[in-house]
Amino acid sequence: MKIQDIAFLLGLETSQSSPNVSKNSKGNMRAKKVNTLSELSASTVSKIPKFFLNIIYAEMVWPEKMKSWASDVKNVTVEGNKYDWFYKPEFSPSRNQYEVRCIDSTHLLTRTRTKSCKGGLENLNNNGWMKVARSGKTLLTPVMIQEIVDPMSASMAITHFSEQVESVMRLNGDIASADLCRDVRMWWQAEDEPGISSAKRHNMRMNLRTRLLNHVKFNEFPPPTMYIWGWPCQLWEAIISSIDAKAWLYYFCHGGTYNVRAFSSMIGETFFSELTMNDRRGQGTVSCQEFGQFIGNTIEQVQIRLDPERTFSYRTKRATVYNLVDDTDSVDQMESIQDHSRNSLDEIPTNITFRDHHFDTQLRKRVCGKRKEGTVLTERNSLQKGSLGVRWEKARCDQSKILPTVKMGLL
Known part of the structure; x- marks a missing residue:
């Protein structure tokens, strides 16, 4: 200039x-x-x-x-309707294709709950949730808000934004907090629950997206920095980008559809947590040779479990999460999806259309596991989760708690 x-x-x-x-x-x-x-x-x-x-x-x-x-x-529309994009996929020159990236929805949910407990989302303090917790009408307890018990737990966050909490908030007159609770819960249900059509999932996400975008004007300067109406800037951007990314995926995925739970980092995190549990040395890491063995075992188990012609039950875990279903068209439907021509990954589409995955059908809804809401038992003699034994606390070697000056013998 x-x-x-x-x-x-x-x-x-x-x-x-x-x-x-x-x-x-x-x-x-x-x-x-x-x-x-x-x-x-x-x-x-x-x-x-x-x-x-x-x-x-x-x-x-x-x-x-x-x-x-x-x-x-x-000019990229969604189901023929104009859409104001906040996020667009990144183009990879080395792969010559557009790639969609976003943060896992579970992490976004737990971070939203943590910020809500501390107060500050949309300049709303946590008084609305504290009233509900002290009433004893829900699973929400005051210690879950004051101490932010288990901040990385999705079940605790589900309790925090549950429908029961919203109902009690409306009875207490905390309408603004109840509306925020509703929008966050509907967004999470679109990310997690089966049996919801793809178009309905998109509409359920839009309530939270509209709420977040109403708090900022992009053509006014100076722009917001650390916080946008109480939302941390990183969390604010990550949620909107995640919602837009889920819409882009309907074009860039094979057959124009996908499982909303599959686009997550939890799979990789769970896999490496399993490696940590199976590490014979107990150090939480595996060697290159052991890693290859684990990968081979995993591929073999997945191939057996997904074999449509097997006539026996194959369990890879001690606890069964999903009930066995005899009549299902998931395999046939996925084969029909793969028969469709693949969309071009090096071009931006002109229109994005939704197509239901088997996870979105009513048939999938009747085999879903019940997601439990997390809570903290307040009885005096209740089970204290997370407590460690005396030997673990007192006799286990933990040099991280020793000051460097003490290790070196300095006065």
């Missing part, structure tokens, strides 16, 4: 006036030097705080930058 452009924005005159004339001590006429427009502009701009200069510059470059960013996705 040139200094003349800033001067033009500030309303400076662009035409130079006639030179001033002054007299010396002898009465001779002498022309007074006139500063150039560049010098006048620099002198004026130097007096303006940088805060306002940044705003002026941002307002100048914003329309062109926005036009360049939205050129690829401006």
